[in-house]
Amino acid sequence: MTATVALLGLGEVGSVLAEDLAGVKLTAWDVALADGASAASRTAKRFSLVSGVDAHDAVREADLVISAVTAANDLVAARSVADGLPAGCWFLDLNSAAPGQKQAAAEVVEAAGGRYVESAVMSPIHPKRLAAPMLLGGPHAAEFVEFARPLGFTGLEVYADVVGRAAATKLCRSVVIKGVEALLAESLLAAREWGVEGRVLASLSNLLPADDWQQLAAYMISRSLEHGVRRAEELREAAVTVAETGVEPVMAEAIARRQDWAAAHRPADLGELEKQLLPLLDAVRTRMSEEDPKGDPE
Template structure:
């Protein structure tokens, strides 16, 4: 087998559907819960379903786990002892980097690689071309085998856990930012100023890149934390007056209060407001 999936759910099915278009490929799968619908999907993509982990892993060049974050470590404990030199275990679950690091630290036979894979988009619609970040000892081998088949794989020169760290930290922003917008937009609707609020935000952001925004906000947030915390007090009052849950804004105020306990203006120096975000973050991590 060229590749075997542990777990044959939606993501694995769509990856197989894409890979099937790239030429001859031996694909297998093992799933603990084989239903008639799952069997039909496997048949559609000419995927061999195995009746045990042992049989599934025996001759697979790459064994890919696509089950869940909660089961990832437990499955790795079962699979890794079954592998032999030349095989690579790939964990594609959306899990914390600590989980991927724990998998990498499990005992495994010499010559068995491990690849931490972070799927950075939706698989349905993209199929095998969904962007992925790879890290760990088995990353290069996986990329070498499947990049020629159209998979969008970026190998990080880093240990296992790095790929998943990027995915999780991106989620902090991409999942957190909409919550802030929802909080502000609800109040904007209540006050009858939603469209003007959106336009004003657009003027402030003004097409800036993430790096430009980081350079604008990072050092200034540290230096002016006390004043901004006071402003958040009024922001909370505004939200609550509109009957909006101010959880995110209260959390922002709490973080600003913590930052205000340090004299950042002195630490960052007279030109601190113009400090690039990387230097400012280095100062922050050194003092927190």
């Protein structure tokens, strides 16, 4: 029997799922489908996805619902489909939301008769796509692996039998990874103004060996510029996660600000610059001079 999979969210992750999930019947819902010119609408058209009139309608025949929305909408998405979930339907939550929000979403899904599985995607969705490493959590995680691997999910790891630990792992890691992005952007944009970026990068290699700091910096800064809005939202969830442990989230909150700032200063020709560090820095500094002379992240 062909499985029916409902995608909630047609952003970067949802688009990969739409392209790579083979041998299944796909339905989809995204709030942006109301705009026929949106990226979500283009994705739905490109892959001939069946979209319901609303989220409830999109999942009513699903064997598996995959939630790939923005972090702040994790619980909203679960609530939007709860009344329409078929009994026993799998609900895979891929969102970078705080543990408390994941636990609340799990309660909603389980109360509706679904089987909630938490997932923390531990790498960018590209280039591994469905093979990206995913930590699974919750009482149904082990059973879900048997269902999902034939669909192409080969990077699954049963991580915890409770909901929340996978999210905590992802978000504590994000403070470091997204923090390095923010640090590189702030450091090198200032260094470029002084003409000392080469020496700064060389000194990093002495302390933190990397194959090519210039290439790594270009990659990490371009990721912030392209995905800063989503990264900032994730870091706000990380700040909640950190605060709930009694630690003041000074760094997580600051990183969220810098990621928002990066998104607001994205060069129009980013695609052509993302592998060229110095032209990339110059393009961002040009945006700074045009829109924000002091480069203030506020």
